[in-house]
Ligand code: MG
């Protein structure tokens with residue numbers, strides 16, 4: 001595969017497989033979304049996700065990745081990312097972030113969404129909306145010739161303008177024949193940064209994680225579950241996007 005400054009440039013054939021992989025992730029997330037309501041538990045979503053992976057003939061990308069034990073990351077309320085599915089009942093007022101990845105014909109799909117469970121507070125609703133829109137602000141800057149950090153800057157500016165904190169510990173990433181490839185894509189503009197012009201054929205997983213309070217992270221005893229230090233609510237949206245001549249194409253969306 002061709003590289004530019006260490007970043008893989010995908011050809012049309014590779015992009016077509018990435019398109020399939022990410023479309024499957026979107027279909028699975030849609031199916032899971034239809035099951036989400038007060039009273040269910042995230043382990044039910046995990047079981048459903050495993051069945052859907054079998055039906056689509058894809059391999060869950062996260063299970064076994066650096067020892068992560070499940071197909072889904074299910075992160076409730078103050079959990080930012082990497083939460084384990086469990087048998088606790090979801091209740092009205094909770095928010096749930098679901099992150100899903102698959103491997104399909106040697107390429108990866110990766111996408112995340114945060115869902116409201118029943119009736120949620122105005123603050124929680126706002127956090128979800130701001131995080132989703134921050135992602136789309138970043139996507140809109142994903143055009144050839146722009147610098148990579150214009151994506152970061154757009155996410156940062158929108159998030160801060162709307163009163164949310166950026167979790168800096170976790171970043172977006174290149175994606176392709178590996179789940180995590182170069183470059184790292186922070187959700188803020190780092191003080192020291194190389195120039196990375198975006199090129200047609202680069203594929204990025206853009207994934208803002210925001211909170212209503214502290215941007216500090218605490219990792220739980222399971223070595224995965226990442227919570228906000230002050231236990232404030234956190235949301236996460238992610239799309240896999242390919243940079244084309246005509247601008248960004250969101251691979252993990254059915255629209
Ligand atoms: Mg993900």
Ligand code: MG
Nearest residue numbers: 110205207238
């Ligand atoms: Mg990702």
